[in-house]
Amino acid sequence: MIRFTILLFASLLFSTTAFPTAPGDTHIAIETQHTALVIRVDKDGDPTVVHLGKRLRNAGDYGLLPENSKRGEDYTRIYNSAYTPAGGRNLLEPALQVAHADGNPSSDLRYVRHETKNVADGVVLTTVYLKDPQYPFEVSLHYKAYQKEDVIEQWSSIRHTEKKAVRLQKYASANLYIPAQKYYLTHFHGDWAKEMNPEEIQLTAGLKVLDTKLGTRADLFQPPSFLLALNQPAEEETGEVIAGTLAWSGNYKIEFEVDPLRNLRLLAGINPYASEYTLAPGKEFVTPAFLFTYSGAGKGQASRNLHRWARKHRIPQGEGNRLTLLNNWEATYFDFNEEKLTALFKDGKKLGVDLFLLDDGWFANKYPRNDDHTGLGDWQENKQKLPHGLGYLVKEAESAGIKFGIWLEPEMVSPKSELYEKHPDWVIKLPNRAEYYFRNQLVLDLSNPKVQDFVYGVVDGILAKNPTLGYIKWDCNAVIYNAYSATNPNQSHLYVDYVQGLYKVLEQLRAKYPTLPLMLCSGGGGRVDYGALKYFTEFWPSDNTDGLERIFIQWNYSYFYPSIATCNHITDWGKQPIKFRTDVAMMGKMGYDIVVSKLDEKELAFSQDALKTYSRVKDVIWQGDLFRLVSPQTSDMASLMYVSEKQDRAIWFNYLVGNRYREGSQAPIRLKGLDPARKYTIQELNVFPGTNSPINRNQTVYSGDYLMTVGFNPQVDARRASVVLEVTESK
Numbered sequence: 001m002i003r004f005t006i007l008l009f010a011s012l013l014f015s016t017t018a019f020p021t022a023p024g025d026t027h028i029a030i031e032t033q034h035t036a037l038v039i040r041v042d043k044d045g046d047p048t049v050v051h052l053g054k055r056l057r058n059a060g061d062y063g064l065l066p067e068n069s070k071r072g073e074d075y076t077r078i079y080n081s082a083y084t085p086a087g088g089r090n091l092l093e094p095a096l097q098v099a100h101a102d103g104n105p106s107s108d109l110r111y112v113r114h115e116t117k118n119v120a121d122g123v124v125l126t127t128v129y130l131k132d133p134q135y136p137f138e139v140s141l142h143y144k145a146y147q148k149e150d151v152i153e154q155w156s157s158i159r160h161t162e163k164k165a166v167r168l169q170k171y172a173s174a175n176l177y178i179p180a181q182k183y184y185l186t187h188f189h190g191d192w193a194k195e196m197n198p199e200e201i202q203l204t205a206g207l208k209v210l211d212t213k214l215g216t217r218a219d220l221f222q223p224p225s226f227l228l229a230l231n232q233p234a235e236e237e238t239g240e241v242i243a244g245t246l247a248w249s250g251n252y253k254i255e256f257e258v259d260p261l262r263n264l265r266l267l268a269g270i271n272p273y274a275s276e277y278t279l280a281p282g283k284e285f286v287t288p289a290f291l292f293t294y295s296g297a298g299k300g301q302a303s304r305n306l307h308r309w310a311r312k313h314r315i316p317q318g319e320g321n322r323l324t325l326l327n328n329w330e331a332t333y334f335d336f337n338e339e340k341l342t343a344l345f346k347d348g349k350k351l352g353v354d355l356f357l358l359d360d361g362w363f364a365n366k367y368p369r370n371d372d373h374t375g376l377g378d379w380q381e382n383k384q385k386l387p388h389g390l391g392y393l394v395k396e397a398e399s400a401g402i403k404f405g406i407w408l409e410p411e412m413v414s415p416k417s418e419l420y421e422k423h424p425d426w427v428i429k430l431p432n433r434a435e436y437y438f439r440n441q442l443v444l445d446l447s448n449p450k451v452q453d454f455v456y457g458v459v460d461g462i463l464a465k466n467p468t469l470g471y472i473k474w475d476c477n478a479v480i481y482n483a484y485s486a487t488n489p490n491q492s493h494l495y496v497d498y499v500q501g502l503y504k505v506l507e508q509l510r511a512k513y514p515t516l517p518l519m520l521c522s523g524g525g526g527r528v529d530y531g532a533l534k535y536f537t538e539f540w541p542s543d544n545t546d547g548l549e550r551i552f553i554q555w556n557y558s559y560f561y562p563s564i565a566t567c568n569h570i571t572d573w574g575k576q577p578i579k580f581r582t583d584v585a586m587m588g589k590m591g592y593d594i595v596v597s598k599l600d601e602k603e604l605a606f607s608q609d610a611l612k613t614y615s616r617v618k619d620v621i622w623q624g625d626l627f628r629l630v631s632p633q634t635s636d637m638a639s640l641m642y643v644s645e646k647q648d649r650a651i652w653f654n655y656l657v658g659n660r661y662r663e664g665s666q667a668p669i670r671l672k673g674l675d676p677a678r679k680y681t682i683q684e685l686n687v688f689p690g691t692n693s694p695i696n697r698n699q700t701v702y703s704g705d706y707l708m709t710v711g712f713n714p715q716v717d718a719r720r721a722s723v724v725l726e727v728t729e730s731k
Ligand code: GLA
Pocket: 329, 359, 360, 372, 407, 475, 477, 521, 522, 523, 524, 540, 543
């Protein structure tokens, strides 16, 4: 529960009008089970962050926290502001920059009151109301504290009643202050098919910025997620680590500023780049949420916190089921017809998946979608390929015994499409510049309500016509070039309005179709964030499905996202044997994109068995706690395990990722997350037909204590390049 420490003037706390004017400070403690963010309001009403980290046993001790945890002078007394206003006495990076209706470019934010309420079981919302003493201009800071998961979701809202509009030039979601001796930032970068490469740096004085200006497919080069380790580089199970991410599917900016006192200021929010927002009197601007968790026990705990939070509080059906699927993208690309597809349904059934997913290429007639140059926007079945329409395919799949789903890219338009011909003003492009394409296509202007209705109508229309359609893969393959809206009266609102328009459409769709499985795809992982994952049940991390590459990509996404939401498909990208690719895909939400008829007898039998095994153990993988044991980043092996909450089952994955002579698991690997007092047996899963497991010969019963202290050797080597083990409590 959140507790307030009110040192003095308790009566002022819930006052709605005045600032605390008398001497003395108010402390607002936003607490979860293990962590606390403490805001101090001083006698002048300045709100500052005085603690972010482990929760103190006695809330009264927050009053002992010094103004600065370090010696030195803060000339402004707001280096640690809870929401730094620009233009006044501030000297550092602001959270808020505005031009008031009268042109005044400064702001000042003083505490008015705060309130707290339980908004759901285990979820406490604290709102701190701030106001500019000179203007009818208010900012509210919102902090949702998820008690059990130790996650804080923070956002701000801005409103005013000035005579005319106010121009918001910067409007951060979060402004935190973290004093430590040293700061190690792990951020992630990439591009198509090479997403999520970590890079750890020690922050030096001044600013380090993570941002994107791509508009859509915003995370192509850099996702909005980071790990911040205090005092020492991030370790898996030790040390202080903050994992943070911005829940926004557009341009974002996350700034880390080591200030003159060598404390760290963190600002996260929408990227102000080309995005000045004109706020009319009486209207409210609500920023997206910044999410973070503090762990005193390394990045492992930070990930487990985020996973639990995401499953319980964010991702639709996060604690529910997912469908295994067979996708036809790599099997056929654009080249298919009804006959080919119905044969694939039977293959899917034979393999044992739940659903067939028809990918790109099924639509458009005037400019048929036979390659990626045409047809986007014309969401009618292509009459040559699918003369009987989607309804026929749904029925055929169902009579083969599996469900049917489709690929859509509803935010996009091909220059060669009927949609473009009919509605050129719906396309984002500059009137006096040559069109420039990303994957031969353009982006629709989702800031336009008519376009929002169109996109909603496309998806709703297909679902209304095919009520048993079981799945939609929602793709987004282009960035925004030549950003300009033909209809938006404020050009600088386009980037923000686009994302809000997208969310509006998704909100409407979710209201009507609350349980429909939706895959979030963006040419791979160009859009993976918790803003979109409020609507999508799962995401596509990368088009790169090479088994070896995937170990790294999935490993790095796992810092922030739970396995139940991570779609891993077995394809022919990699040269590894099917067992290796299957073992890798099993670490998350498994699927296939292969030609089943090309599998030999053993491969087919192996895959059929693997799917059965998966359905038996998937609850541990999806709902269990993830423990990373050996990192592929620093070793020739990767090893990680999922442990059920009851600690009675675990699934343990091991892979060889290097090919140096005799590399593999040379020594036992220490397990984690088990109960030391209980006994366990270990069985190897996914044993390829015709091979033997040296592990399954052994029926030894081990204590959890032994397995976590001494360990167990999974016997990974070049001949056993992937080994999946099931650890079961022996009663
Ligand atoms: C993107 C996706 C792929 C596939 C193609 C279809 O690249 O990431 O999985 O759906 O589009 O064009």
